Amino acid sequence: MITTQRIPSPLRLIILLLGLGMLFIGGRFLLAPEAGEVGFGLQYQQPNYAFHAIKGIRDIFSGLMILLLAWYHYRHPLLLTFLAGSLIPLTDMLIIWYTPGSNLWATLIHGGTALTLWLLCYFLVQAAPPSKTNSSEPVTASVKRISSLSESSDSVLELSILPGERTPWHYHELFSETFRILKGELTVGQGDQTLDLREGQTATIEPGQKHFFSNTSGKECLIQVTVSPGNQNFEESLLIYKGLAKDGFASTSGTPKNLLDLALFIHLNDSHMIGFSKIAEPFFRLLARYATQRGRLAELKANYVNS
Numbered sequence: 001m002i003t004t005q006r007i008p009s010p011l012r013l014i015i016l017l018l019g020l021g022m023l024f025i026g027g028r029f030l031l032a033p034e035a036g037e038v039g040f041g042l043q044y045q046q047p048n049y050a051f052h053a054i055k056g057i058r059d060i061f062s063g064l065m066i067l068l069l070a071w072y073h074y075r076h077p078l079l080l081t082f083l084a085g086s087l088i089p090l091t092d093m094l095i096i097w098y099t100p101g102s103n104l105w106a107t108l109i110h111g112g113t114a115l116t117l118w119l120l121c122y123f124l125v126q127a128a129p130p131s132k133t134n135s136s137e138p139v140t141a142s143v144k145r146i147s148s149l150s151e152s153s154d155s156v157l158e159l160s161i162l163p164g165e166r167t168p169w170h171y172h173e174l175f176s177e178t179f180r181i182l183k184g185e186l187t188v189g190q191g192d193q194t195l196d197l198r199e200g201q202t203a204t205i206e207p208g209q210k211h212f213f214s215n216t217s218g219k220e221c222l223i224q225v226t227v228s229p230g231n232q233n234f235e236e237s238l239l240i241y242k243g244l245a246k247d248g249f250a251s252t253s254g255t256p257k258n259l260l261d262l263a264l265f266i267h268l269n270d271s272h273m274i275g276f277s278k279i280a281e282p283f284f285r286l287l288a289r290y291a292t293q294r295g296r297l298a299e300l301k302a303n304y305v306n307s
Contacts, residue, residue, distance in 0.1 A: 007073050010259035010287075011123050015070040015078070018116075022063030029056030041096040041106025062088070079124045082117045089113035112279075119280055123259065125251075141245035141254075143238050149230030157238050161186060161221040162245075165254040166214035169274040171207075175227045175234065178204040179213065184221030187214045210274050236305050237268035243304030260296050263287035 007015070029036035033052035040055070062085065069078040093110035096102045140160075147156035161184075169189065179188060180202045188195045188203045189212040195203055205211045215221050227234050240261075244250045249257055256262040265271075267288035273281055291297060 007070065007075055007078075007124070008257045008259060011120070012070050012073075014259075015120060016067060018120075019063045019066035019070060022059050022066060024063075026056045026059030026061075026063060029053070029059065038103075039106070040092070041099075041103040041110070058088075075124055079121055082121050082124070086114045086117040086121075089117070115279060119277070141242045141250075143242035145235060145239070146224070147230075148235060149232050153228070153230055155227040155230035155232075155235050156224065157235060158182070158222065158224050159238060159242055161213065161215045161223060162252075162254070163215055163218050163220065164252045167212050167254070168277065169210050169212045170271045171210045171274070172205070172270045173207055173272060174270045175229055175231050176204060176206050177211075178202060178226040178228070180224040180226070182222040182224055184215070184219050185217040186221045186223060187216060188212070189214075231270070233268040234270065236301065237265050240268070240300045240304045241265055243300075260287055260291040260294075261300065264291050264297055264300065 029052045033049055036052060065081060089110045093107055096107045096110060143157060143159040145157050147154060149155050181197045181199050183199055186197045188197055190203055190205060191209055197203060244256050244261060245254055251257060256265055263284045266284050
């Protein structure tokens with residue numbers, strides 16, 4: 001039996017627009033085959049209209065599947081559809097790449113489409129509802145500001161890292177970040193090494209150094225984070241981050257479920273992505289700007305920073 005699991009509204013809107021885009025591309029292949037062929041990245045002196053019909057109906061089917069699964073909040077089937085369906089734009093990219101006289105820009109578009117599907121898979125996974133923990137001890141997201149930029153040169157906060165909570169590889173440009181374990185265990189990636197930190201141990205991440213953290217112990221971890229030089233936005237990002245998690249608006253990994261909230265957190269936190277995911281940075285900057293203009297940032301500060 002297929003069950004529904006609600007997809008956050010901004011993510012669902014993006015997926016629905018993707019489905020409509022697929023319907024447009026498929027319809028163009030059927031109604032304007034020459035234009036569709038050029039848009040795909042190939043152009044022949046004698047177009048094969050059978051190919052246009054095959055390509056068109058494939059895209060219409062794909063678009064309808066995306067629209068229906070997103071509309072009815074079938075998150076798991078949608079995730080698997082995107083994961084398996086990414087083979088299509090990857091293959092299209094290779095076809096264009098190895099065809100003499102083909103369009104290089106179209107090659108990049110097909111590759112970008114595959115990357116977009118993988119990013120949507122990531123966000124669909126992050127949007128999963130919280131799973132039950134086997135621990136008998138109740139755990140809840142918490143954060144406490146020990147020292148603020150307004151009081152000293154550094155920002156110092158104490159926060160809980162819940163079982164299953166993790167971050168992807170990223171880096172900061174504006175400050176160093178020191179983790180000190182007060183309770184429990186935490187895995188920290190630092191450059192090319194991975195550290196398993198226990199109570200009393202520390203790790204300092206320098207500006208520009210890639211890192212991540214992950215709590216795989218099954219128990220709550222309590223840490224103290226020191227940011228040098230202090231950063232007001234960083235302080236507010238953690239207060240918002242943990243406030244959202246405490247109210248149930250974050251996934252088990254700690255990622256905000258609302259795409260606009262995630263974009264604002266990345267912006268405030270001065271987080272920069274690593275590898276292929278770096279392509280998504282301009283998209284998140286636009287979302288953060290949009291969310292700020294819409295008043296979402298002011299709303300989050302009122303709920304979790306100034307309360």
